[in-house]
Amino acid sequence: MNKTSPLETSSIGYKVPGSSIYIDPKEPVACAIICHAHGDHAVEGHETVYCSEGTAALIKSRFKYAAKTIHIIPYGEIFEIQHIKFSLHGAGHMLGSSQIKWVKDGVTVVYTGDYKRESDKSCEPFEVVTCDVLITEVTFGKENKVHPPAEESVKELQIHKDVNLMLGAYNLGKAQRLTRLINDIHPHLRVMIHPKMVAYHKIYESLGFDLGKWEPYKREQFKNEKGIVYLVPPPVLLNFRPGTHFLRAFATGWDEKHVRFDFPFYVSDHADWPSLIKTILESKAKDVYTIHGDGEDLKTAPELSNIEIHTLSE
Ligand SMILES: [Zn+2]
Known part of the structure; x- marks a missing residue:
């Protein structure tokens, strides 16, 4: 098995291969896409940021200097950076939280960021986004870990x-x-x-x-x-x-x-075990990479036996 990782990792954070586009970087960079305004995904001082309207409002409130330029991207709208087409889609985690989708070399990748599928009237709902490669958070990736409603x-x-x-x-x-x-x-x-x-x-x-x-x-x-x-x-x-x-x-x-x-x-704002399984299956991805937690249990889940589950290093 010799798969190309959908994201490069370094101490700065995740980068789309063959570009200088960072996703949720931990340090200021020239070009960042930010999935939501929590501190483990958003830092201040970037040159250019692409994010949703909610995230833009929140990072401007949180940080004295969020970024030199913030491009607000409506959900579902395609935007192009360095010849790569991206779009943002609701993640249901909090106001403005977004999944990030891009197409590179004919492969569609979705990075979920933090997400939940439970109803939440205080933010935009989670959207099922189909793709070839899914990068999913697994904060609660323990078999049978179920959040009560x-x-x-x-x-x-x-x-x-x-x-x-x-x-x-x-x-x-x-x-x-x-x-x-x-x-x-x-x-x-x-x-x-x-x-x-x-x-x-x-x-x-x-x-x-x-x-x-x-x-x-x-x-x-x-x-x-x-x-x-x-x-x-x-x-x-x-x-x-x-x-x-x-x-x-x-x-x-x-x-x-x-x-x-x-x-x-x-009360949790992250996907629990049934939600993780459901999201992976509904994405139709054949390759899944896990981040933010332990994805080991997913590797042996019988429901996912036809899907390759990898751990993306952080
Ligand atoms: Zn979060």
Whole structure:
């Protein structure tokens, strides 16, 4: 087996072979395509960036100097760089998250970036994109690792309506998704958010994603009133000593991250095992490369026995 890797890897990150186009580079470069605005995919200081409208708004908010030029590319529209045709497609991970598709030497490649297939009213949906070669994230690539639906986790908050809840959530993506979910499922609860989340909430809303009711954190009200869910960044959650007037939980897909808190609260923005299998099969790719995690279990999955699964070095 002597396959040509669909991406070259170096300390700077992934590069499309035969070009100087980087995908989610970790250092400033002349030409970058960025799949979403999380810190492990987006850094500041590039010369030229290609990304979705949501990603552009978020990186401009996150970074003092995101890039000299940002080209905003609508989903599905073909754009050409260095004679290679690219397009972006919804990844369902957070606002603006994109899969990146390109055609080179007659081979169609799709790089998923982070993605989920669960419904999420706070961002654009995942799109199935067919290709010859699929590069998929495998953050939760463990056989039979299944995320319970986020709605179920949020529904269980019913039992906590007489106390307040301090809920750890990443500032960008998770916090906006939870704001929308809590509004939909528990309209009687108040959602307070940490100051670091406010700008991101406003960007989501400015791009047409209604998050429902929310308010910035007010210390006295959280202390003296009931029925409040206060969304905080994980470090803040860890630094707060457990209080008598509130419970603590952390919204994540990782089992081991729940143990320090009052109850487990499973909400993940990544594909679980059934989603990974489904995405690989629906892509119709005959070659699959895994990134961001351990893809070993996929190599022996009976559903994928006709597909070559490779690990792409990082
Ligand atoms: Zn991400």
